[in-house]
Amino acid sequence: MSNSPVTVTLDGEVAVITVDNPPVNTLSAAARAGLFAAIADIRARSEVAAVVMICKGSTFFSGADISEFSGPPKEGEFRDLFRELEQLPVPVVAGMHGVVMGGGLEISLACHYRVALPGTRFGLPEVTLGIIPGAGGTQRMPRLIGVEKTLDLILAARPVDVATGIQLGFIDAEIDGDVREATVAFARALLRDRAGVRRTSERSVDPATAAPEIIARLTAQAKSQYPNRTAALTAIDAVSAAARLPLEEGLLYETELANRTKLTVEAKALIHVFFAERNTRKIPGLSFDGATRKIASGGVIGAGTMGGGIAICFANAGLPVTVLDSTREALDRGLAAMAKTYDSMVKRGRLTTAEKAKRLALIRGTLNYSDLATADVLIEAVFENLDLKQTIFKELDAVAKPDAVLATNTSTLDINAIAAVTRRPSDVIGLHFFSPANVMPLLEVVRTDSTAPAVIGAALDLSKALKKTPVLARVCYGFIGNRMMEGYAREAQRMVLEGATPREVDGALEAWGMAMGILAVFDMAGIDVGVNVHRANAERYPPDPSYYQADIALHAAGRLGQKNGRGYYKYLPGDRTRHDDPEAIDILKATALRLNIPQSAHAAGEIVERCVYPLINEGMRILEEGVAARASDVDVVWCAGYGFPRYRGGPLFHADNIGLKTVYDAILKYRDRFGSMHWQPAPLLARLVSEGRTLGEWQAERNLR
Numbered sequence: 001m002s003n004s005p006v007t008v009t010l011d012g013e014v015a016v017i018t019v020d021n022p023p024v025n026t027l028s029a030a031a032r033a034g035l036f037a038a039i040a041d042i043r044a045r046s047e048v049a050a051v052v053m054i055c056k057g058s059t060f061f062s063g064a065d066i067s068e069f070s071g072p073p074k075e076g077e078f079r080d081l082f083r084e085l086e087q088l089p090v091p092v093v094a095g096m097h098g099v100v101m102g103g104g105l106e107i108s109l110a111c112h113y114r115v116a117l118p119g120t121r122f123g124l125p126e127v128t129l130g131i132i133p134g135a136g137g138t139q140r141m142p143r144l145i146g147v148e149k150t151l152d153l154i155l156a157a158r159p160v161d162v163a164t165g166i167q168l169g170f171i172d173a174e175i176d177g178d179v180r181e182a183t184v185a186f187a188r189a190l191l192r193d194r195a196g197v198r199r200t201s202e203r204s205v206d207p208a209t210a211a212p213e214i215i216a217r218l219t220a221q222a223k224s225q226y227p228n229r230t231a232a233l234t235a236i237d238a239v240s241a242a243a244r245l246p247l248e249e250g251l252l253y254e255t256e257l258a259n260r261t262k263l264t265v266e267a268k269a270l271i272h273v274f275f276a277e278r279n280t281r282k283i284p285g286l287s288f289d290g291a292t293r294k295i296a297s298g299g300v301i302g303a304g305t306m307g308g309g310i311a312i313c314f315a316n317a318g319l320p321v322t323v324l325d326s327t328r329e330a331l332d333r334g335l336a337a338m339a340k341t342y343d344s345m346v347k348r349g350r351l352t353t354a355e356k357a358k359r360l361a362l363i364r365g366t367l368n369y370s371d372l373a374t375a376d377v378l379i380e381a382v383f384e385n386l387d388l389k390q391t392i393f394k395e396l397d398a399v400a401k402p403d404a405v406l407a408t409n410t411s412t413l414d415i416n417a418i419a420a421v422t423r424r425p426s427d428v429i430g431l432h433f434f435s436p437a438n439v440m441p442l443l444e445v446v447r448t449d450s451t452a453p454a455v456i457g458a459a460l461d462l463s464k465a466l467k468k469t470p471v472l473a474r475v476c477y478g479f480i481g482n483r484m485m486e487g488y489a490r491e492a493q494r495m496v497l498e499g500a501t502p503r504e505v506d507g508a509l510e511a512w513g514m515a516m517g518i519l520a521v522f523d524m525a526g527i528d529v530g531v532n533v534h535r536a537n538a539e540r541y542p543p544d545p546s547y548y549q550a551d552i553a554l555h556a557a558g559r560l561g562q563k564n565g566r567g568y569y570k571y572l573p574g575d576r577t578r579h580d581d582p583e584a585i586d587i588l589k590a591t592a593l594r595l596n597i598p599q600s601a602h603a604a605g606e607i608v609e610r611c612v613y614p615l616i617n618e619g620m621r622i623l624e625e626g627v628a629a630r631a632s633d634v635d636v637v638w639c640a641g642y643g644f645p646r647y648r649g650g651p652l653f654h655a656d657n658i659g660l661k662t663v664y665d666a667i668l669k670y671r672d673r674f675g676s677m678h679w680q681p682a683p684l685l686a687r688l689v690s691e692g693r694t695l696g697e698w699q700a701e702r703n704l705r
């Protein structure tokens with residue numbers, strides 16, 4: 001067992017199984033093999049009176065090894081392993097710490113007693129990956145805490161703390177100090193009290209916890225919490241079976257259901273996004289050789305909406321940050337807004353007053369560029385104007401220390417042109433945060449034609465420190481996300497001019513799974529913001545008289561969105577609830593009449609197709625041009641930054657799922673109806689369809705090259 005992550009040592013009459021399977025002690029094949037051997041070893045020792053199972057490192061078993069999901073099912077092996085553990089003839093105690101999720105929690109349920117250090121968290125988050133607990137969790141947990149509470153835990157898919165675990169009844173005690181010593185002491189106390197074995201499998205489920213009205217409530221909850229999805233409903237099926245089946249039969253039923261969930265599009269899509277997010281920092285063909293630059297402090301230029309949010313990200317990560325603005329007034333306004341953000345976190349119980357003070361102390365305001373001289377990264381977030389940004393980059397070039405990373409948060413401007421005004425264009429990069437910057441997880445990292453690999457590496461490292469999901473892009477108008485947004489937004493605006501109501505458009509998109517309908521997004525972001533971008537870039541736009549005219553008409557009527565209570569919808573003061581507004585609809589109708597736009601009815605299916613297919617089409621252009629390195633990166637941008645349903649896997653995963661030919665045919669259908677100005681299949685789409693290949697196949701082939 002020398003190379004095994006599992007060892008057995010004797011502490012008097014207590015056998016201690018120690019698992020050391022870094023980084024997070026997954027229940028990998030090696031860990032399972034080691035555990036089988038450990039159990040056999042313990043069975044052979046007659047002197048053992050109790051068994052303790054603990055893990056080294058940052059956590060007890062964190063869960064199953066997700067990379068095994070694509071291989072043959074492992075449920076049978078888990079069943080056998082956990083049965084052998086549970087059948088040991090002496091008390092078995094799991095001593096836990098860290099974050100104990102999924103399979104990690106399930107193995108503890110096969111132990112006879114469970115204790116944990118303060119701060120340990122437990123959860124069964126499988127439904128967030130479109131699957132169900134498949135290592136006995138659906139059968140053992142209800143034997144400890146009942147069907148209803150088990151399902152509450154599974155549907156919430158959020159970890160709970162030790163006190164909650166004790167209160168629910170699956171944790172016996174909180175222990176203190178060293179996990180090994182404390183768990184051994186707990187085992188000795190059991191021996192002293194002659195507590196004996198206590199197998200979960202020998203307990204029965206309280207049938208009252210599976211009453212029909214409880215199941216009905218949970219089913220309704222699952223449907224509303226996980227619309228268009230099935231894993232949560234399957235979990236209800238599995239857990240309620242525990243109330244009527246003996247353990248072994250229940251476990252087989254769980255396996256059958258778990259394997260069924262793995263075959264669903266929902267699971268494949270969610271697991272795709274999970275890995276896609278994990279892989280965004282690994283850039284094909286780009287090696288940093290450890291030559292990234294260390295970022296331990298930052299400077300932000302512009303204390304507005306974005307600059308303030310970015311500064312908060314630094315402070316939240318414990319990094320000192322200096323914020324510069326051009327006037328005392330703008331700076332003070334920005335600093336006050338940051339303090340207000342922290343106040344509201346304190347009010348909502350998300351932060352202590354002491355922690356707030358600590359973070360605010362990391363943010364320093366200044367009006368002098370010389371105060372930026374020591375920062376490792378400088379992020380410019382002033383108004384969206386090329387001349388202004390170039391002026392600022394000249395200043396930054398003059399004061400920044402050698403090797404500082406010079407970044408811009410521009411959404412639309414040519415970063416090559418910004419880099420060109422400096423004497424160090426290879427140090428310049430785009431860091432495109434999303435609003436609100438301290439909340440949104442996505443960060444587009446935009447390399448110019450000359451950005452040095454070490455600077456890209458530094459940006460990717462920084463994103464980790466700031467807890468962002470980075471996606472590397474190349475310079476183009478709108479980068480990945482906003483460039484794909486163009487067709488999506490264009491069609492939504494066009495459809496309200498064709499007579500669809502804002503609610504019909506947003507309703508169809510939301511029912512399909514978008515987190516928020518696009519017109520409601522415009523209202524939230526400010527219709528003036530979109531109109532200003534449109535005006536500044538008018539020369540780029542196609543000669544379509546209806547192009548973005550819904551926004552422009554509402555804006556002309558003084559409707560700015562939520563900020564003045566009137567946009568595509570009407571809002572009451574201090575309330576974000578959308579109300580239909582006949583006045584907005586009249587404005588849209590009058591605009592359509594003026595522009596001679598034919599009126600038609602819009603089924604939900606058409607709304608979704610017309611919004612989502614342009615996304616896919618542009619995504620394929622972006623991919624072929626190399627603006628995004630991989631299809632999965634495009635999927636991450638839309639899932640992490642634009643509320644695309646993760647359970648559909650992102651636009652490009654979705655395209656493969658429904659079939660590229662379906663997308664292609666629909667684009668031709670709309671081309672026949674609306675002309676080719678907007679509806680033209682991307683070359684890559686046309687090619688793959690003619691070759692009968694999927695995007696996944698195309699990508700796999702590219703990865704090999």
Ligand SMILES: NC(=O)c1ccc[n+]([C@@H]2O[C@H](COP(=O)([O-])OP(=O)(O)OC[C@H]3O[C@@H](n4cnc5c(N)ncnc54)[C@H](O)[C@@H]3O)[C@@H](O)[C@H]2O)c1
Binds near residue numbers: 303384385434435
């Ligand atoms: N708001 C968004 O949703 C969003 C999202 C992503 C990127 N961006 C980009 O971020 C940048 C900033 O946008 P914002 O929404 O935060 O704008 P904002 O108007 O809220 O803030 C801009 C700040 O820059 C300051 N400023 C102007 N000129 C300056 C100068 N010469 N020196 C120093 N400071 C100066 C202003 O006083 C103001 O505080 C823009 O490039 C924008 O395109 C915005």
